Amino acid sequence: MPQISHKGEQMPASPIRKLTPFADNAKLQGKKVFHLNIGQPDIETPQGMLDAIHNSTFKVWAYTPSEGTLSYRQKLTEYYNKLGYNITPQNIIVTTGGSEAITIAMMTCLNPGDEVIIPEPFYANYNGFACQSDIVVKPILSYIENGFALPEISEFEKVITNKTKAIIICNPNNPTGYLYSKEEMEALKALCLKYDLFLFSDEAYREFCYDGREFISPMHLDGLDENVLVMDTVSKRYSACGARLGCLITKNEAVIKTGLKFAQARLSAGMLEQIAGEAAVDTPDIYFEAVNKEYTHRRDVLVKALNGMDGVYCPNPGGAFYVVAKFPIDNADKFCQWMLEEFSYNNQTVMMAPATGFYSTPGAGTNEVRMAYVLNSDDLQSAMTCLEEALKVYPGRV
Template identity: 80%
Template sequence: MPQISQKGIDMPASPIRKLTPFADKAKQDGKKIYHLNIGQPDIETPEIMLNALKSVPFKVWAYTPSEGTASYRNKLAQYYNKLNYNIEPTDILVTNGGSEAIIFAMQSCLNPGEEVIIPEPFYANYNGFACSSDVVVKPIMSYIDNGFALPSISEFEKVITEKTKAIAICNPNNPTGYLYSRQELEALKELCLKHDLYLFSDEAYREFCYDGREFISPMHLEGLEDHVVVFDTVSKRYSACGARIGCLITKNKALYQTVLKFAQARLSPSLEGQIAAEAAVDTPDAYFTAVSEEYTARRDTLVSGLNAIEGVYCPNPGGAFYVVAKLPIDNADKFCQWMLEDFSHDNQTVMMAPATGFYSTEGAGLNEVRMAYVLNQSDLKNALICLEKALEVYPGRQV
């Protein structure tokens, strides 16, 4: 029998999706499941985006340029320049989702065996992207006790070696919801200049900043132009996860030309996705105001509800739509599976993502879970009741 590749064996399973078979079985058994495990918003996609799909203007479903259509990149540049990114359409390369942008950057900026430093917990698929690209992730720990703030620069310095080529952040952060400050980003700027490193900035949740807090991108920092690579996507901003349209932005022309070669090898991003995404740029500000208000209310409901449960601690995030909560349990993987297999309250249960999958350090996050507040407040309240009842009877509860 032919053998599986070592890379295939090493490729990590998604901690967000690996419990799906247990959820499917629970649904077959008639249980109602509150899905807090995945960042799939229930907010409606902007009508302007859907209407563009309903009236697609082509008769031949053709390839598009490998870097994306000129009209979409022009519209995107206008969007980013309203945010003071000061870029040209030629700094933007359209990708099949933000995921492809990250893979292209890893393959273009790092040789096999070279290292990218990422504060953990981090978006679980970074591990998979690194595996695909033969890149080594060097994690440095952030802690729930201070809300998962950026680790000190001295912690970064400890793990920088001659193999270190990049630092990656997600801002606001998935899975923690932490929003990095200008001071933290300025410190990263100095570090990247000192060691001549790339700074990868995953900005999928840029629009979701709460309590009047300011979003800062490395694109706002002078003197870092050749070092910054931004990843973005329409998935979260417009509640359009299935569109699979993202982009990579860099002012580094040599890097852009390198990324373009990888883009040419996969041919092109989807035509219909770009048509919808181009239309979405004209989404009125009122849409985002209403969405932000809704997510703020959901966050407040979930965080206050979690902290009201005995033995649970959850910091209040400044952005995105996730929380990481510490529970009085022995093992998050066991607990999340038990919730689906063995527990129900009024024939209801909750699906969560074990936080262990968002850490690269072995044994980290054992008593933590990630929850996405992508459900309405009524469902969130019911999910909180289920969780409280479950913790009262869970065999592996810790005092």
């Protein structure tokens, strides 16, 4: 019989979704499953986006320009220039979700066999996107003991070769929630200029920075215009994950010109999504103030509960809505599956994402788990009670 491709065999499974069959089976057994495995917010989508969809009166659901509609790119320009990015609509390619922004960035800037450096743990799908594009990921470890701060620049330099073409950061970080400081961003700037590297900045969680801390984008750094590509999405900012709408931003004209060819090959992003996206830009600041307050509360509930458990350590993240915690367990993959297959407390259990899937280094993260605080605080507290009871009886506790 015909065989699948080598690339298909090498394509990694999602650590976020691979346990779904076990969760589905737990539900069939009547268990309540608290989903902390995936960054699907329960925050309501802004009413303005929903109204824009409901009030649409078009007669033909047509293609849009491959780079995105001019009206949407103009609205995006308003949003980013309020943040100090100093761009024009010509610096933007609208994409089908942030995922396509990442893949277009990789295909535009890197050849097969080229290397990209990524501090780990990192967003698991970077591995998949790199596999699709025949790009080699060169991971450098960050550590839970210092909250997953940016590794020393000397660690980057150890892995730079003549095939190194880019660095990817996610800020605030998925999966750790770490928020990079201005000093760390300046250090990355100097490194990229020294070795003539692209800096890909995944800014999906830009709006979620806590405790009064400041978000710094490489777009804020002078002298880096030709090196920076920002990859963004409406999914998290507006709690609109199903919209599948993102964008790629750069002031590098060659990157825009080349990236547009990949955008043309897939035709266009959705028309209705861009109509909703235009309305999203007018979302009042009070929406984000309320959301940040809610996520800060949820973070505090989760981190306090985790650090109150025997043998558990969880750093306090500065942004996004994730934590990575270290558990007294033998293997995170086994533990997360055991939680769904064999454990329940008051007929409840918890679905989490093993952190091993967020590392590229073999053997890293075996006792770490990522959790998304996307549930209300009462459910989070119930989930933490359930988790604490599970850790008491898990056969692989160490």
